Amino acid sequence: MNKVWFITGCSTGFGRELAQQTLALGYKVAVASRNTEDVKDIVAAYPETAFAVKLDVTKADEISSxxxxxxxxxxxxxxLVNNAGIGYFGAAEESEEAEFRHMFEVNFFGLVNLTQKVLPVMRKQKNGHIVNIASIAGFFAFPALSFYNATKFAVVGYSESLAKETGHLGIKITIIAPSGFRTDWAGRSAKESSIVIDDYAPTAGANRANLRKASGHQPGDPVKGAAAIIKAVESENPPLHLLLGAAALKNARIKLAELKNDFDTWEATTIGADSPLSE
Incomplete structure (x- = not known):
């Protein structure tokens, strides 16, 4: 177990569980968190193979350092496991610009900027594996999560392109798309718009309430989820897309059916938009 894992967002949730499981398996692990006090117990348990790293992914100097x-x-x-991320609840019209811009800085640009710093290392090594924690919300959109959906759709698009660019260099990419897991994502770490528009009560408003109510009671088990991610990384042919949770699979299949219906129904219109140039 000579591989070195660099995991962001290790104070809670998937990051913490991944750090603990990879260390238990004998890997060397850089345990990154905005506050290293939050991960000192992990490092203390594995003093030879764990290394605490202070990292706020929105700060360029901390990324480089x-x-x-x-x-x-x-x-x-x-x-590299890009796990750090936050949530924000609100309909598109209700959402506050400062909040959703900050979420993009954490969920997308922070991920991109750290990846940019690690890619030269992996290119030189001619091997590596980048695991980007997205969400089923990066494939199937939910009300009250307009901008969260957007950050995760961005992660998916970026990661798919990255996979096509780096495969010949020995660098693998895996996109993780969980559904509801018992992490702190929908708890204290998620912010909510202070603006409430009554017209959105049946859609975004209802889902806001459901997300808060379900926090801590989701079917997804972080221990099993982390083990699944490790299994994918250790496999000879890891997936580009890995769904985690029955709800993720259900919603992905709904989205695929919706896409097929639109594509098939409008096939003639789609093809009719072409006008081949005459020879």
Missing amino acids: SVKQVLEKFGSIDV
Whole structure:
């Protein structure tokens, strides 16, 4: 187990569970968190193979410093898990610009900026695996999550393109799309718009309430979810897309059926939009 994992957002949820499980398996792990006090127990349990890294993914200097520190400590970065992320609830019209821009900085641009710093390391090594934690909300959109959906759709699009660009370099990409898991995503870590428009009560308003009510009671088990991610990374042919949770699979299949219906129904119109140039 010589591989080095670099995992962001390790204070709670998937990040914490992934750090603990990979360390238990004998991997070397850079355990990143905005506050290293939140992960000191993990590092104390594995003093030889765990390394606490202070990292706020919205800060360019901390991104550069963290990559440098991990390389100085372990000499390589073989698996990067971009897990850090936040939620924000509100209909599109209700959502406050400062809040959703900040969410993009964390969920998308932070992921991109850290990846940009790690890619040269993996290119030089001619191997590596980048695991981007997206969401089923990056494929199937939900009301009250307009801008959260947008951040995760962005992660998926970026990751799919990255996979096509880096495969020949020995760098693998896996996009994780969980449904509801018992992490803190819908709890204290998620913000909610202070604006409430009554017209959206049956759609976004209802889902806002459902998300809060379900927090801590979701069917997804973070322990099993982390184990599934490790299994994918350790496999000879890891998936580009890995759904986690029965609800993720159900909603993905609904979306596929909706797409097929639209494509098939409007096939003639679609093809009719072409006008081949005459020879």
